[in-house]
Amino acid sequence: MKIPLSYNLRNLAVRRTTTIMTAFGIGLTVAVLAASMSLTAGLREAFRASGHPLQLILMREGSGAELSSQVSRESFNEVIRYRPGIAKLKSGEPAASLELVNTINLPSKESPDGMNLTNRGILPEGVAMREDFTMVRGRWFEFGKREVVVGSDVASRYPDAGLGRTIRFGRGEWLVVGVFDTPFPARKSEVIGDANQMLQDFQRGSLFSSVLVRAEDEVAMQALTNSLSAEQRLQLDVLTEREYYERQSSSGNLIQYVGTFVAIIMAVGSMFAAMNTMYAAVARRSKEIGTLRVLGFSRRSILTSFFIESMILAVLGGVAGLLLVLPLNGLTTGIGADATFAEIAFQLRVTPEVALTSMIFALIVGAAGGLLPAFGAARKQILTALRDM
Amino acid sequence: MRFLPLIFKNALRNRRRSFLTISSLALSICLLGVLTALYAALFHSSPPPGQELRLVTRHKVSITNVMPTWYKERIRAVPGVKEVIIWQWFGGWYKTEERDRQYFFPRMAAEADRLFAVYPEWEIPEDQKRAFQADQTGCIVGADLAKAQGFKIGDRINIRGSFFPVNLELTVRGIYHSPHESDSLWFQFKYLEQGFESLGWPNFAGTFTMLAESPEAIPGIIRAVDAMFANAEAPTKTETEYAFGLSFLAFLGNVKMILLSICGAVTFTILLVAANTMAMSVRERVREVGVLKTLGFTQEKILGILLGESMAISLIGAGIGLVMAQGLCVMLRQAPPIVQQTKTLTIEPAVLAILIGVSLLLGVASCIVPAWSAARTSILDALRFTD
C-alpha cells in the first residue's frame, strides 16, 4: 500500500520556508556545477566544431601550436604544395594555404588593458579555402594593401575593431574593411589580412607559421598524413584540423576541475542540509508516522514516502539550479587558448547533457540526504512514535 | 556575558542537527577560505622581499612578440634603473615532446654577466657562479628543480627547441637557492644568439628584466620606459615582475569574476543552510521563549540569546572550516603552480579576520528573522505554541 504523493507535496507546502531554503541550497550547488560544465561544454563546442573534416594543419615538429611553429615559403613550395592527394581549388591551384600567425593586442569591453587576439596572414589560396566565410559587412581585404577583415566575435567584443576603424599592430595601422562570419566558432576570433604585408611588419623574412591543406578525400587524407609526417626534409607534425582545435581547449579543463571540485564540496554541504530538513520532517511528523502505521501502512511505505519527499526536494533544487544557470546559455566570453596566447571567444552552453548531469547530481544529493532520515522514520516503533512530541 | 553557558548548551541541544549544520558550514567555509585565500594571494598580495624591486618590460602585445636588443641600453639610461638584462623565455622540450608535467619546467636564457646583479637574493657559491659565466653552454638550475629532476653539477641537459628551432646542449654548472622561486633553468643568452645567427635571424629580446634602485623609483620607471617606446616599432609594457607573473592567469579567462561568483554562491549556500537550521531550532523553542519571558527576560535579551546561539554555531563551523582551509592551502602549494603566488598560499590574518567576520554576520543574518519573530511573540501565544 502506497502513501499518496499528495501527502508529501502538502507537507512540503506546509513547511514552505524550510522547503524553499533546502531546495535553493541544493539549487546553488547544482548551479555551480552546471555553470562550470556549460563553460567547458561551450569551449569544447567552439573548438570541436572548428575543423573542416578533410583539412590538415602542418606545423614544425614539436611546436604544439601554430603560433610557435615556423614553415618557410621555400619548403612549402618545394615539399608540400604539389603533393598528390591535395584537393584542387576552382582556380586549379592546390588547396594548400601557407599561413602566418601572430598575436596582437586590442582593448576589449571586458579588459580595457587589452586582450590578445590571433592575427592571421594568408595568401590567395587561403582566401579561396575559406569558402565557409560569409562577409556580413564590408568585403574581403585586398592583397598588397594594409587591410584586414575581422571575425564577427572580434567586431562585437572589441569596439576598436569595428568596420571602417583602423587598428594598430605590427608597424602601423590597418583598416578594417570587412566583418566575416563562419560556422567555426574558434575562427570567429581572428583578424585576417595579407600575409606578405604582415611578414614585413613582423620581420619574419620568409618564415610563415603553418600550412593548411585540404585532402581530396579521406583516403588521400590518411596518405597525406603518412607521407608528410615521414618527410625527411621537413620535420612536420600533421594534425587534422579537428585534432588541433580540440587540443587547444585543454585550458578549459582546469576550470572544469575547479568547478567540479567546488561543486562536490558544496554538494556534501547541501546533503547535510537536506538531511537536517528531512530529520526535522520525520521528527515533526512522528505522531503521524505512528498513526499511518496503525492505519496499516507498512514500514516500507513509510520509508518510500519520506525518501520520495527528499527526492522531490532534490528535483526542486535541480530545477532551481538550472533556472539560475539558464541565463548564462549563449553568453559570450573569452578564454586564452592554450599555447597560442590569444583569446578565443566562445559561448556558454547549457546543453541537454549539462542539464541531465546536473539533475542527476541533484538527485544524488537528495538521495544521500534523505536515506538515513527515511530509515529512521521507518524504524520507529508505533507506540514510541505515537508517544513522541 | 552571563548567558554564554545557556547559549552553548542551546547550540548543542539537538546533537545530530548541530553536527550536520556545523559540518555543512565547515565545508562551505573551508571552500570560502581557500577561494578567498586564492583571491587575496592573486589580487591583493605584495611581492616577497627580493622581488619587489624587479620589473619586466615586454612587448605590449605578448611575450611571444619580440623587441630589438638595443632597447636595453635605452632602458639602462632611465633614472632609477640599477641594472637591466635581456631575458628570453625559451620553452622547448626536455626528454619528451608530449605535454608531460613530469618534464615541464621553465627554461630561460639570460645575460649571464649581469644575471646575479638583477637577482641579488639568489644564493649560489662563487665558484659555481664563475663556472657558469665562463661556459657559453653552461646553465644553472634552481635547488627545487635540481631535486625534482635529480640534476647534479656536471650533468648534461638537452633541450629541443620548439618556438625557437634551436637545440640546446647544456651542462649544469651551478645550483642556486632562491627564497621564492627555484624551479627554473637558466642558460646563457649568448648561446641562444649563436643559434639565431645560424638560422639567419636578427637579434631580438623577449623581455628585459631590470632592478630598480628603490621602490619609489618604480612608477617613474614604468612610465618612462613605456613612453620611450610608445611609438617605436615594438611598443612595450613594463610592470613589476610580480604582476608579470600574474598576467599568465588571464589565459584562464576572467579568473577574478569566476572566483568572486563562486564565493558568492558558496556564501549564499551557507546562509541558506544556517537559516534553515536556525528556523527549525527557533521554532522548536517558541514555548521556551514564553517561559523565559515569564522569568523576566526582555525581548532584547531573548533576541540576543537566539542570535548568540546562531553565531556560536557559525563560529564553530568557521573554526573547523578555516583549519581545513589552511590544510587545503598547504596541499595546493604542492600542486603544479600556474603562477608563483599559489606557492605560498595560506590563510592570511586579514583573510582570517574577514571570514570570521563574515561567518558572524551570516550567523546574525540567518537567525534574525525567526529570532525576532519569536522574541516578539506574546507570552501566552508562545506558551501555547505547538510545532
Place this chain on the structure above:
Amino acid sequence: MSEATGAAAEVIIRTRKLTKEFARDSFRVVALKDVDLDVKRGEFIALMGPSGSGKSTLLHLAAAMDRPTGGTIEVLGQDIGAMGESAVARWRNRHIGFVFQSFNLIPVLTAFENVELPLKLTHLKKGERDQHARTALRLVGLDDRMHHYPKQLSGGQEQRVAIARAIVTDPDILLCDEPTGNLDAKSAQEVLTLLKRLNEEYGKTVLMVTHDPHAAHFARTIRYLDKGELLPEGQAPEDWRTPEPHA
C-alpha cells in the same frame, strides 16, 4: 491609586471591574467580566472553576502576561496595564514567581542552572547567585538533585525545581497555574505541602489556579469563578461539588 490599606495586611493585588474579552473569529468571547478581587499580602488563595471560567486568564493578567480589555489591575500598587514591555519584564523578574502546569524547565540546563537562570537577570555576582540557587533547592528538598537534567527527574521533582526557580528571586507573589495538573497523587501532595509551607513559614502570597478540590484545600481561601464572573467569597457554583474538607 491604592486606597487606604487594611491595618492587618497590605492589598497587593487589586482588580476593579477587570474585564477580558477575546476576539475569536468573528464573535467575541468574554473570559472575565467585572472582576473585583483584593489579595492581601500573605494570603494563599485557590481560584477554582470549570474550564473556561476565566481562572487562568485572571492569573495571566496578574502576571502581566496579558492585558485587560477593561477595568484596572494594580499589583503592588502599580497599574501593570500601563507598563511598557521591558519594564514589565523587569517587574516580573523582581516581583512574580510563576509555576506552570507542565513545569517548563529548560531541558538543556541542570536543575541548578534552571534555578539560577532568573538570577542572571539581576546584578548578583556568581557567588551570590550560587548561594541563592542552593538555598532555593534546599528549600524544595532537592539539594541532592542539583546537577540532574530535567529528563532525569520525576514529575514531582521537576515541579519542585520549577517552584525553586519561581522563588529564587524572592518575589512578592507566587502565581501557580494548575501546579499539580500533571502530577500523580503523591507528588501532588508534596508540591502542595511545599506551597503551603512557603505561604506559612516564609509568608509568600500564593495565588493558585486549580480545578482539583483536594489541591484547593491547601489554600486558606477558595474563590470560585463561573463564566468569567468572580463569585462572592464562600459561594460556589450551584452545580459544583463541594470539596471535602482537608484531612
